Amino acid sequence: MPAWGLKVGSLLTTVLVLAGSYGYAAAHIKNPDAPLQPPVADKPAATAAPAATSTPLPSLVGIRRGNPPRSTAAPAPLLNLTPGVQATALPAITFTHVS
Amino acid sequence: MDPQLLVWIVARAMGLAAYIALCIAVLSGIALRTAVLDWLAKNRAMRALHDWTTWLWIPLGSLHVLALLLDKTAQIGLADLVLPFRVEYGSLAIGLGTLSLDLLIVITVTSWLRRRMNDELWRWIHRTSYLMFVLLFVHALLSGTDFNAPLISAVSWSAAGGIALLATSRIVLGRLPQ
Numbered sequence: 214m215p216a217w218g219l220k221v222g223s224l225l226t227t228v229l230v231l232a233g234s235y236g237y238a239a240a241h242i243k244n245p246d247a248p249l250q251p252p253v254a255d256k257p258a259a260t261a262a263p264a265a266t267s268t269p270l271p272s273l274v275g276i277r278r279g280n281p282p283r284s285t286a287a288p289a290p291l292l293n294l295t296p297g298v299q300a301t302a303l304p305a306i307t308f309t310h311v312s
Numbered sequence: 313m314d315p316q317l318l319v320w321i322v323a324r325a326m327g328l329a330a331y332i333a334l335c336i337a338v339l340s341g342i343a344l345r346t347a348v349l350d351w352l353a354k355n356r357a358m359r360a361l362h363d364w365t366t367w368l369w370i371p372l373g374s375l376h377v378l379a380l381l382l383d384k385t386a387q388i389g390l391a392d393l394v395l396p397f398r399v400e401y402g403s404l405a406i407g408l409g410t411l412s413l414d415l416l417i418v419i420t421v422t423s424w425l426r427r428r429m430n431d432e433l434w435r436w437i438h439r440t441s442y443l444m445f446v447l448l449f450v451h452a453l454l455s456g457t458d459f460n461a462p463l464i465s466a467v468s469w470s471a472a473g474g475i476a477l478l479a480t481s482r483i484v485l486g487r488l489p490q
Contacts, residue, residue, distance in 0.1 A: 214353040216360035223336045223361060227368050230467070231329035237458055242317065247457040253387050287410040297331040 316384060321378035323386070324457055328464065329396075330372035331452055335471040337365035338445050365418065371415035377413070405454035408454040416439055442479055445472075 214222075330457040349358065355364035377393060379384045388406070392398050393412065396406035422429060422437045451471050459462050 214357065216353070216357035217360040219340075219353055223333070223365060223368060226336065227329055227333045227356045227372070230332040231325055231372070234458065234464065237320060237461060237464065238321040241458070241461075242321070244457050244460075246460055248453075248459075249405055249455040249457070251387060252401055254348035276338035277432055 319379045319382045321386065323376055323383055326372050326376035326379060327452070327456070328458065328468075330369050330376050331468065332471065333365055334445070334448060335370035335475060337362060337369060338441060338475050339471075339478065340349065340443060341364060342475065342482055343384055346478055346482045347482065348478055366423075370420075373413070373416070400456055405451060409446045409451035409455065412444050412451055415444040415447065419444060445475060 339349075340358050343352075343358050344355060344362060352358075352362070380388045381390065381393075387401075390398060392406070392410060394410070396410035396414070397403045399406045419438060419441055422434055426434050450470065452459055456468075459468060
């Protein structure tokens with residue numbers, strides 16, 4: 214066999230192994246039987262707590278006839294949501310009821 | 313795809329491909345001295361293959377090492393590429409890989425400088441390729457994530473078995489008759 218034949222053969226063999234092993238590794242990302250387990254692999258994956266978001270409280274001052282809502286010098290207090298509470302894009306709740 | 317996941321997959325794939333390329337390099341090198349593969353090609357062609365394989369395993373091995381450097385889970389630093397047995401986990405398995413890399417660098421650089429070197433010294437340095445391959449194989453065996461997969465295992469062990477057979481025949485019998 215000529216030298217170029219051997220070179221092409223070795224190149225093809227290597228590329229074939231590269232493609233096959235890439236496909237295998239991509240399909241088997243984690244191997245629990247792998248002989249080497251880095252320390253972090255033993256720990257459960259840390260679940261990042263969702264960041265608490267602060268949204269301004271809606272004004273609880275009712276709108277009365279002839280009595281426009283009083284302006285407040287201080288900004289509305291911030292509401293700190295606990296990690297389990299999800300903020301939504303819904304419009305803020307306001308009192309419109311007049312008693 | 314998560315970049316960390318990508319470097320992890322690349323490290324594994326490049327490691328296996330570099331291992332096969334090195335197997336071809338060692339096999340063709342031994343074949344030059346044993347005449348066992350003379351049925352496949354003449355010595356001149358085999359020598360050309362042996363030289364050519366350098367350009368196969370250097371990029372693959374370099375990418376294997378680079379991907380492991382970038383992989384945060386692997387926790388391998390620049391110094392670990394040269395100094396063996398420094399990684400906190402799998403010290404032996406990774407350290408053997410470092411040792412084989414060090415030997416590989418020495419063997420390759422001295423081959424490039426062969427004309428400027430004493431021939432006997434170069435020959436002895438080049439003979440450490442056998443030791444380098446043993447270290448590499450044990451490194452792959454002890455740390456290879458995919459080495460226990462049936463097909464990969466079959467290919468890897470077959471290649472190593474072929475090299476062991478040829479190396480033994482070379483050591484015991486010298487240059488075999490054609």
